[in-house]
Amino acid sequence: MIEIALVILFVGLIAIGVPIAFSLGIVAYTGIALIPALPRVVVFVRMFHGLNSFVLLAVPLFILAANIMNQGKISQKLINFSLSLVGHIRGGLAHANILVSMFFAGVSGSSQADTAGVGKILIPSMEESGYDKETAVGVTAASSTIGSIIPPSIVMVVYAGISNTPVSALFLAGIVPGVLVGLSMMAVVYAVALRKNFPKVDAIDFRKIWQHFKESLPALLTPVIIVGGIVTGFYTATEAAAFACLYALIIGLFVYKTIRLRDLPTILIDTLKLSSLSLFALATASALGQLMAHYQISRIIFDFFSGSALGTGAFVGIIVLFFLFIGTFMDGIPAMILFVPVILPSARALGIDPVHLGIIVTMTLSMGLVTPPYGLCLLIAASISNITIERAFRGTLPYFMVAVATLLLVAFFPDIVLTIPRLLMPSLF
Amino acid sequence: ARESATGGAINLVVAHNQTSTDNPYQFGMVEFKNVLERLSGGSMTVTVHAGTLGTNESELIEQLQLGAVDLVVASPGFMTRIGVPEVNILALLYLFDDFEHWERAVDGDFGREMRDIIAQRTNNDFMIMGYWSAGVRHFYGSRPIVEPTDARGLRIRLQDSPVQQAFWSQVGAIPAQVGWGELYQALQQGTVDAAENDFTNFSLQDHHRTRNGRFISETYHDFTTRLLLANGNRLNRFTPQQQQWIQEAAEAATAKEREVTYRMLDESRSRVIAEGGTVNQVNLPAFRQIALPIQDQFARDNNMTQLLEAVRATR
């Protein structure tokens, strides 16, 4: 009874427009206040400790690294390189848009940074070249979800922290699914481009490719430095993020010379703004998590799945549907804080590898970045092109569908995900 | 303690920080639940939380202090955090010779004295209900060590405990900071050269299969103590009869926890060897020799010389 009232309260608060972070906190507080003799201060103790995890420190650091890179005009260089590679194909700008998101994904742990950085440049130039607005926005928003799948990934870092899974294994596991999503989106672009007769940019020119490659090399090396450094043990995931900041700063200051020291406070403010929004929501979600722990929700879920005849397939299917639904109205990070601990015991009992589960959850929640009403990448891209969310989502739909298809493929064939980590880190499995 | 919705039974919430349910803590807490529910004839019920109320011991301690939880397990290191440095005596290396010695000490005058010190220093917020153990800790690293000098120059991952850091620094090793969750990677890839823990703990994480974790040198440097803690002030609100039941259940839980710990110890050691870990003996007197002055120093600094002598005398 109380549980239902709390759900109604939560939905009501969100529907009238109370920020998600505060809605989570208010519901947690109300729920804990309703449990006799459980002190209310527990809500705030849990908020504090929700942030008190060494792995979470990577979140602002990855955002900072991406912001330094953006300030350093890295996105422009990556776009030039991508265009020189795929510009000659029909729908070249759209292909380049997807390809650059794959490159940028290796630099950044955050999809929003990709939509903002790349979209600002590519959406206007696609529109000028004759693409319809839906396609420009749709391709940009959909492809930036790859940012959370190809390592580094903030979502994976948070998952690792909750589930005690090595971040390095998750990072390695994300490579193939991320590339698959990118390639399948490019296939859709190719089909649409033939039908709508999208323009090519110009003929292929190997000298240009080489020149743009050289210019973007420092950026292209970032994923090698981050993932390579973690896998070879030079540093832990959190330290890798700090090191990425240092690296981005050095190339921005001394190689590209696009950053000046007096830009730093602005970069730090932008980072503080973006990261504290997610992390404050994470803190209040942790408080709500305590309430759910109190009601032993994970026990209930566990008993349900172990008592029913549902197999692994049905479980995975339910998880995908559930997180797709949650992703329509909630940020990925608090969603994971709330629900990963709840499903983890059942997944373990069913023999699902936690790394595989992490990739499923990461991919599903990254889909949530483009589903209305609350899809951050969709909102950012739509506002760049100044169209309604409905039109933007219509443009995103074909790419969204093919991403969901890839997600299902990955969900039901764990080997796609696990082969690389098994190969490079055999002792983990 | 809180009235549950069903028929006025009193519900106690007990918690530990291990998410695995195949863990001595969990066996101990389930025993507490079974015994208390049986003794009270169902008028008291228990909810066991395995890691769900926080995997961080500081947080469990704080929730106990606030009264959100009735019973938690914590390592002595966390009590120093709340301003009771004396409790660090339990973290001193080579304080105990074996588990028999440990049991004689903690179940005897020394254990009672520690309980009184903690209760007094925390205004009864923390009451020791039983002394649990998380096994005996050994060194494991990229090469076997026999003499203390063999560890010279190795980067060793340690717990945040000044007395432990003092010991390994004295040996010539270099303490390094790595989170427990990141340690497997750190050992596998060479971020650190060594670590120290008990067979059950490190073998559950497969550390013995890593490049820098496969040589286990049985240093027996720490027969660990874990504290089963209740909030004394909240305990006083129960009737004497109820307190009696809780006390008895805690004793049963303690016996169970120790039994499982000892059993798992042997099982884990065999498993580690079967899975390719190399185990060697060390020159124990040489290691102990290094620990003694650190123990003396600690006792002088904290006015505990008599207590230290008492522990040594229970050998």
Place this chain on the structure above:
Amino acid sequence: MKKVIEGVYSVQLAAGIVCLAVFLIAVLIQIFSRYLRIPIPWTDDLAVYSFTWSVFMGAAAMVHGKRHFAFTSLGDTLTGIPKHILAILIFSAMGAFALLMVVHGMEAARAFWNHQWISLPQVKMGYTWLCIPIAGATMCLYLVSHIVDEINAIRNLVADQ
């Protein structure tokens, strides 16, 4: 009044970025100290707690700029006085939670005041816990100012009619 609020906001933002910078430097020191084989145990605590502070300061500053993620669909369909009344309702709900952050944040800070950092026993945890009530108090300040703005807007609308 506005001047005071802007001043508080600037100080808070500055505190947030200083904490962020301290945190980044602490993590970098940790990497290098390990490679230079010089143990510096306090980097761990310093990193975690400056991080916590930066999140709470940042989150409070974001209330000033009304940047927290929210659904705006309902507000978007409204115009005139109902829109402002809805805004007051939302700010009040946020304010209630912010007020609880002050009350219980102080309670936690008091309860754990004498707890210490493990690596630096001289540092009391009480200071660390203060980030919650400080964030709550500044959020309240910004929210009161937002509510006043909304009330003024309603007054103007009424006056126009």
